[in-house]
Amino acid sequence: MTAVAVVGGGCAGVLATRELLRNTDDRVVLIEPDEPGGGLAYGAARPWHLLNSRAGAMSADPSDPGHFARWAGCSPDDFLSRTEYGRYLRSVFSDISSSAGDRLVVRRSRASGLSATGVLLADGGEVRASRVVVATGNPAPAQPAARPDHPDYIADPWAKGVLEAIPSDVPVLLVGAGLTAIDVALTLTAERDRDAPITAVSRRGQLPLTHTAVAASPVGPVLDDCTTLRDVVRAVRAEAARAGDWRAVVDGLRPYLDQLWTAFTPDEQEAFLRHLARPWECHRHRMAPTVGARVATLREEGRLEVRAGGVRSISAPPAGGLLVELEAGVQWFGAVVNCAGPGRLPGAAGSFVRSLLDAGQARVGPHGLGLDIDPYGRLVGADGRVQRDRWLIGPLRRGAKWETTAVPEIRAQAHNLSIPVE
Structure with missing residues (x-):
């Protein structure tokens, strides 16, 4: 019986473990210091943090799309809370x-590196395994260059109790305007009256857009004659104009995104990241309708302001709080919360991924978005050789792939772990 070590017990780790146990005869050792099934996305969520995908897209079973909706007793079109989805994964x-x-063992420890025979643990132990699946989630969040070492600067909004400790009568700056910023704004305004305003600042000043209450059928654009990034953009815009609902076209494009991404030249990929990635993310990763309505109300009431631009400097006056230089000038905030998306490698690597890079057992992938992999998802070492028995699933595939952060794609990656490639 082959032993497979799965490093990480969040969504990707749970799905990988499930597929390996269901579809192989392998023995699986899941390495996770906390309770499996939580992870950053679901373990630290609050009841008002909703999934940004409908229940019908969130099944853990690739052969049964309705599994989650039946478990939750809801419509496939519903947007449930992330805490509910965490309960589902557990x-x-x-x-x-x-x-x-006895085919499954859970090691409540943190992985610290890889050895020739398995996975090294932070407690000094080792899990012996002939195959390893790395399922450790996103890189650490990007941090502004002006990041201060100050208690009123919150580098991690998911750290326990940090948002609740912010007084309700001080203005708060959110660095970033994506889904994390939305979650933070909802938390700051959910349980108590907040008299002071919240400001979100990002380079473009664009918030995620909103889902419709009922999903339209996906409409795939015609891409047969598209050979460049410019061709694809033109085709998507033309199809959106014909369809009358851009959401249907964005959803219809999803199955082709990895194929398109890998067909682009490195320069085209870089151009996409520089000019189109943020608008695409706003259209692709949308807010649930009730969340969108809540955010619209906060903005109408003047409780949430969204600005375009960057943070030029942050300083700490003796009286407390932080002085932040924005494009419109210097403003005082009682707290600054980092809500940026994942940072780039190697700087944003967690301790386990950093150990792989330092040992040459992995290398940084295209554009620093993740780790390098072969077409099957196996890690590529610093010497360019494929690590035949070391696999990667989840967000750290980004760069080599594009659409790799959501449950349907991670579910498919987990299933493919059980399919022999050679």
């Missing part, structure tokens, strides 16, 4: 644990 893991018997 239920899925409990089910596979019950049926796997």
Whole structure:
């Protein structure tokens, strides 16, 4: 019986473990210091933090799209809370644990590196395994260049209690205007009256757009004659104009994104990242309708302001709080919360991924967005050789792939772990 070590017990780790136990005879050792099924996205969420995908897209079972909606007793069109989805993942893991018997072992420890025979643990132990699946989630968030070492600067909004400790009568600056900033704004205004305003600042000043209450059928644009990034942009815009609902076209494009991404030249990929990535993310990763309505109300009431531009400097006056130089001038904030998306490697690598890079067992992938992989998802070492028994799933595939952060794609990657490639 082959032993497979899965590093990480969040969504990707749970799905990988499930597929390996269901579709192979392998013994699986899941390495995770906390309870499997939480992870950053679902373990630290609050009840008002909703999934930004409909329940019908969130099944853990690739052969049963309605599994999550039935488990939750809801419509496939509903947007449930992330805490509910965390409970679902823990239920899925409990089910596979019950049926796997001694084929599943959970090591409540943190992985510190790879050895020739398996995975090294921070507690000094080792998990011996012939195959390793790295499922550690996103890189650390990007930090502004002006980041201060100050208690009123919150580098990680998901750290326990940090948002609740911000007084309700001080203005707050959110660095970033994506889904994390939306989550933070909802938390700051959810449980108590907040008299002071919240300002979100990002380079473009664009918030995520909003889902419709009922999904339209996806419409795939005609891409047969598209050979460049410019061709693809023209085709998508033309199809959106014909369809009358850009959401249907964005959703219809999703199955082709990895194929398009890998067909672009490195210069085209860089041009996309520089000019189109943020507008695309706003259209692709949308807010649930009720969240969008809440955000619109906050803006109408003047409680949330969104500005374009960057943070030029942050300084700490003796009286407390932070003075932030924005494009419109210097402003005082009682707290500054970093809500930026994932940073680039190697700087944003977590300790385990950094150990792989330092040891030459992995290398940084295209544009620093993740780790390099072969077409099957196996890690590529610093010497350019494929690490045949070391696999990567989840957000750290980005760069080599593009659409690799959402449950449907991670679910498919997990399933493919059980399919022999040679």
